[in-house]
Amino acid sequence: MKYWLMKSEPDAFSIDDLKNSPGGTAPWDGVRNYQARNFMREMSPGDLAFFYHSSCAQPGIVGIMEIIRRTYPDATAFNPADEHYDPKSRPDNPRWYMVDVRYKRALKRLITLSELKQHPELASMQLLRRGNRLSVMPVNMAEWRYILDLERA
DNA sequence: GCCAACGTTGGC
DNA sequence: GCCAACGTTGGC
Numbered sequence: 001m002k003y004w005l006m007k008s009e010p011d012a013f014s015i016d017d018l019k020n021s022p023g024g025t026a027p028w029d030g031v032r033n034y035q036a037r038n039f040m041r042e043m044s045p046g047d048l049a050f051f052y053h054s055s056c057a058q059p060g061i062v063g064i065m066e067i068i069r070r071t072y073p074d075a076t077a078f079n080p081a082d083e084h085y086d087p088k089s090r091p092d093n094p095r096w097y098m099v100d101v102r103y104k105r106a107l108k109r110l111i112t113l114s115e116l117k118q119h120p121e122l123a124s125m126q127l128l129r130r131g132n133r134l135s136v137m138p139v140n141m142a143e144w145r146y147i148l149d150l151e152r153a
Numbered sequence: 154g155c156c157a158a159c160g161t162t163g164g165c
Numbered sequence: 166g167c168c169a170a171c172g173t174t175g176g177c
Contacts, residue, residue, distance in 0.1 A: 007175090033160080033174095057174050113176080131158040133174045154177105161172075 002042070003139040004049035005061070005127055006101075015051045015063040015106060024103035025068060029076045030084040030135075032096060036136035043067045043099050050139065050147070052127075060112035061147065069100035107151050121146050 006028060008014070008135040018026055031037055047067040054060055073094035087097035116122050126137040139147075 009175090035160095059176070131174095133159060134173085154166085157175100159172105159174085163173095164169095165167090 001045070002047045003141060003144040004039070004047060004067075005052055005137050005139050006065075007052045007054040007135040008054045009055045011056070011106050014053065016147070017107075018051065018063075018065065018101065019082045021103075025100055027074075027098045029074050029098045030118070031074070031098065031136060032077075032084060032086065033135065036110060036134050037097055039134075039138060040066065040099050041071050041083055041136075044070060048104070048144075049101065050144075054135075058110060058112055059118050060110050061107060063106040064104045065101045066104050067099050068102045071097035071099050074098040081149075094115045109151065111147060111150055115150070116147070119146070119150070 013026075018024065028040070031040065045066075045068050049065050049067060051063040052061050059143045062082075064090075073091070074084075074089075074096040076084045077086045077089035077094070077096040078091055079085055080087075083115055086095060095114055115126075116125070117128060122128060122143055125139070126132060126134065
């Protein structure tokens with residue numbers, strides 16, 4: 001089993017939006033970055049991911065979700081009316097993919113980006129690397145456990 | 154709204 | 166294949 005971190009702007013799709021989706025499940029669509037896409041392709045059902053709120057007053061980790069379906073073509077790329085439409089992605093040769101995720105739980109408290117930065121144990125996290133802009137990235141097991149311990153602090 | 158950092162595009 | 170211009174991300 002692998003661990004991940006996935007960003008979403010809460011104004012667009014928040015952890016509560018996921019929780020309130022049918023069955024607590026939703027497709028993670030709209031990813032339009034090759035590196036993020038490639039990470040999604042490494043995901044397997046049963047993997048766990050931190051839900052991260054970005055571009056908001058208090059960016060940080062807000063909850064945990066489970067990957068429940070491996071990547072399949074992102075249909076929003078085929079829809080000219082969709083904001084993530086990409087004419088270069090065609091149904092017979094899809095460029096963009098998505099996974100399905102299921103809400104597991106909210107963290108007991110928000111663990112902010114600024115808090116994460118204060119822990120040398122997390123300094124090598126991909127999230128904290130300079131200029132990081134990836135919306136989907138791996139988290140190693142030591143980092144995952146360390147962050148869950150922070151939740152209780 | 155600003156800006157640093159990075160990805161993408163397209164001319165050559 | 167280089168690289169300048171441009172667009173996007175995302176923290177602040």
